[in-house]
Amino acid sequence: MVRREPSHLWMHLALIAFVLVTIYPVLWVLALAFSGQQSVGIIDLPADPSFFERLRAILPFPEHFSVKNFTEVWTEQSFGRWMLNSAVVSLLTTGLGVFLACTAAYAFSRFRFPGRNQGMLLFLVSQMFPGTLMLIPLFIIIVKWLGLGNTYFGLVIVYATTAIPFCVWMMKGYFDTIPIDIEESAVIDGASRQTIFFRIILPLAKPAIAITALFSFMTAWNEFILASVFMEAEANYTAPVGLRFFVGGFSAQWGYFAAGSVLVSLPVVLLFLYLQKYLISGLTAGSVK
Amino acid sequence: MAAIEFERVSKRYGDVEIIRNLNFGVKAGEFMVFVGPSGCGKSTTLRMIAGLETITGGNLSIGDRVVNDVHPKDRDIAMVFQSYALYPHMTVYDNIAFGLKIRKMPDAEVRKRVGEAAAILGLEPLLERKPKALSGGQRQRVALGRAIVRNPSVFLFDEPLSNLDAELRVQMRSEISQLQRRLSTTTVYVTHDQIEAMTMGHRIAVMRPLQADQPEASNLMQCGTPMELYDTPANVFVARFIGTPRMNMLPARIADDGSTVQLFDLNLPVSAQFAEVARNQRGRPVLLGIRSEHVGLAHEVDWNGTVAIEGTAEMVEPLGHEVIVHLMVNGENLIGRQRSHAGLPQPGDPYRMVINCEAMHLFDPATELRLQ
Numbered sequence: 001m002v003r004r005e006p007s008h009l010w011m012h013l014a015l016i017a018f019v020l021v022t023i024y025p026v027l028w029v030l031a032l033a034f035s036g037q038q039s040v041g042i043i044d045l046p047a048d049p050s051f052f053e054r055l056r057a058i059l060p061f062p063e064h065f066s067v068k069n070f071t072e073v074w075t076e077q078s079f080g081r082w083m084l085n086s087a088v089v090s091l092l093t094t095g096l097g098v099f100l101a102c103t104a105a106y107a108f109s110r111f112r113f114p115g116r117n118q119g120m121l122l123f124l125v126s127q128m129f130p131g132t133l134m135l136i137p138l139f140i141i142i143v144k145w146l147g148l149g150n151t152y153f154g155l156v157i158v159y160a161t162t163a164i165p166f167c168v169w170m171m172k173g174y175f176d177t178i179p180i181d182i183e184e185s186a187v188i189d190g191a192s193r194q195t196i197f198f199r200i201i202l203p204l205a206k207p208a209i210a211i212t213a214l215f216s217f218m219t220a221w222n223e224f225i226l227a228s229v230f231m232e233a234e235a236n237y238t239a240p241v242g243l244r245f246f247v248g249g250f251s252a253q254w255g256y257f258a259a260g261s262v263l264v265s266l267p268v269v270l271l272f273l274y275l276q277k278y279l280i281s282g283l284t285a286g287s288v289k
Numbered sequence: 290m291a292a293i294e295f296e297r298v299s300k301r302y303g304d305v306e307i308i309r310n311l312n313f314g315v316k317a318g319e320f321m322v323f324v325g326p327s328g329c330g331k332s333t334t335l336r337m338i339a340g341l342e343t344i345t346g347g348n349l350s351i352g353d354r355v356v357n358d359v360h361p362k363d364r365d366i367a368m369v370f371q372s373y374a375l376y377p378h379m380t381v382y383d384n385i386a387f388g389l390k391i392r393k394m395p396d397a398e399v400r401k402r403v404g405e406a407a408a409i410l411g412l413e414p415l416l417e418r419k420p421k422a423l424s425g426g427q428r429q430r431v432a433l434g435r436a437i438v439r440n441p442s443v444f445l446f447d448e449p450l451s452n453l454d455a456e457l458r459v460q461m462r463s464e465i466s467q468l469q470r471r472l473s474t475t476t477v478y479v480t481h482d483q484i485e486a487m488t489m490g491h492r493i494a495v496m497r498p499l500q501a502d503q504p505e506a507s508n509l510m511q512c513g514t515p516m517e518l519y520d521t522p523a524n525v526f527v528a529r530f531i532g533t534p535r536m537n538m539l540p541a542r543i544a545d546d547g548s549t550v551q552l553f554d555l556n557l558p559v560s561a562q563f564a565e566v567a568r569n570q571r572g573r574p575v576l577l578g579i580r581s582e583h584v585g586l587a588h589e590v591d592w593n594g595t596v597a598i599e600g601t602a603e604m605v606e607p608l609g610h611e612v613i614v615h616l617m618v619n620g621e622n623l624i625g626r627q628r629s630h631a632g633l634p635q636p637g638d639p640y641r642m643v644i645n646c647e648a649m650h651l652f653d654p655a656t657e658l659r660l661q
Contacts, residue, residue: 179372179374181370181371181372181374182374182375182376182377184339184341184368184370184374185368185370185374185375185376185435186376186387187341187361187362188339188340188341188361188362188366188367188368188388189362189387189388189391189435189439190362190388190391190392191362191387191391195391200376203378204377204378
């Protein structure tokens with residue numbers, strides 16, 4: 001039996017209002033992407049618009065539907081190429097970042113060594129500086145010294161290193177919750193450190209690995225500033241840099257921009273949906289107690 | 290099967306000494322129980338046998354081999370943890386088979402061995418389940434299966450039953466005992482529960498936390514069969530640790546002629562066992578230990594040599610088959626037992642019971658050692 005509470009109505013109205021404010025820009029991007037044109041105004045207003053025609057103009061709903069923007073972004077622009085660049089960089093970053101974060105976090109969680117606490121603290125401190133602060137030093141190291149400008153690997157190194165501190169904290173926190181008894185039991189069963197790490201610990205840490213992987217992937221996939229500095233040649237652009245190209249100084253192709261934005265966000269959404277099944281707690285249930 | 294030998298074994302963490310001068314052995318095929326209050330070092334000692342803790346001093350041998358620096362996996366031991374420590378992402382089958390697969394045993398042999406272990410423990414219908422779909426007792430059996438499948442020369446148990454409910458604990462207690470008797474594998478079993486110790490072990494090692502005022506004393510208080518510990522406790526600690534309720538421990542004195550023990554205003558004839566001791570200790574103070582089952586009602590018992598003792602009833606605990614009576618005598622607590630629960634005293638009533646003098650234990654009040 002549900003008792004009607006009138007106050008809930010107002011609460012829901014307020015929440016709906018907030019939701020609208022939040023998704024309004026997203027809806028605009030969608031509307032622009034599917035409008036088939038390049039201008040931000042997606043409605044043809046008459047010279048002397050009435051009140052309702054003005055209201056219609058701010059609704060994120062295009063007058064004509066078309067997938068022209070999507071097909072053109074893919075065929076006439078080099079957006080496919082840029083998406084591929086982004087994918088390569090992001091996947092390499094994810095692989096490298098997750099592997100290094102897992103191994104480092106396991107060491108921080110299980111071993112006692114000099115500098116252990118300081119190390120964790122340094123990771124935390126590194127997160128306190130804004131990324132742009134590191135732009136110039138990184139440019140000097142990656143482009144000038146290592147000569148890795150305009151390469152995938154230059155970006156991968158930078159993205160992985162910036163993502164690792166958060167990932168290590170994340171993974172260490174999770175490793176700490178895995179009972180040491182399980183490992184000791186495996187030691188007595190005859191397992192080596194490597195076996196324990198790969199066959200016992202990592203399978204149990206799937207939820208944390210999923211989060212870490214998602215975070216690493218998004219760090220690399222969405223990053224704009226470093227990529228725009230390091231990738232000078234148009235063929236090497238990543239997707240976010242490419243998007244900026246549509247609405248640069250010379251052009252205002254808002255339709256391409258919107259369609260590109262939708263395409264860029266799709267992999268992250270899909271990745272999230274895929275990883276969701278690992279984001280469950282209680283993987284260690286049944287082991288102890 | 291292998292014997293385990295401790296030779297002056299010690300363990301310290303930094304400045305904190307946990308284990309000191311441990312000297313004793315576990316015979317091949319024996320079921321040895323380590324028992325003691327928390328902090329007595331029993332689990333640490335077990336973990337040293339397993340190789341999960343390093344040894345600070347002395348030698349530990351398994352079989353003919355000193356294993357101080359031998360890796361756990363090369364010690365040919367299996368261990369059952371208090372928490373079971375199953376691999377939660379693996380099925381029961383894989384949990385049991387893990388140790389065999391790691392050692393690169395052929396698949397057919399693994400299947401055969403896991404099948405045998407599962408049959409012994411009644412796990413056959415559960416082999417495809419994950420640990421979280423099992424009850425506490427079933428998980429405990431999987432942990433046992435993981436130990437026996439490797440056919441090791443030593444089993445180690447670290448308080449394996451403390452997470453189970455009372456009924457299951459009794460059942461698993463006998464299952465583990467029977468399993469050990471059947472396999473005849475040398476076993477070391479740690480518990481803080483003296484009933485587990487008394488019922489399961491061939492021999493029991495009673496341990497105590499190190500005492501600041503006894504810089505030479507070891508953790509090991511006594512090692513012997515359950516009945517040895519019960520009938521001839523080597524010191525006050527063992528006397529009071531083994532047996533429920535605790536043994537009564539009363540200040541007394543050997544009479545000047547050495548034939549009686551003077552307890553308050555009573556004269557208890559010295560038992561034959563202590564006759565010589567009493568002659569040597571004339572006029573000296575002693576601690577008189579007497580178990581509660583040797584303090585009873587005159588008309589219920591037929592002991593030779595009883596002495597009546599009068600006190601005030603403090604607390605009366607009827608258990609059904611018997612009644613535990615706490616008496617206050619001259620400011621000392623004396624616990625006795627009686628069968629009849631008719632006409633029980635109220636707290637504060639004067640009450641009269643008798644002591645079985647033949648069953649007395651005498652200890653030195655200074656060293657707390659049994660007089661002999």
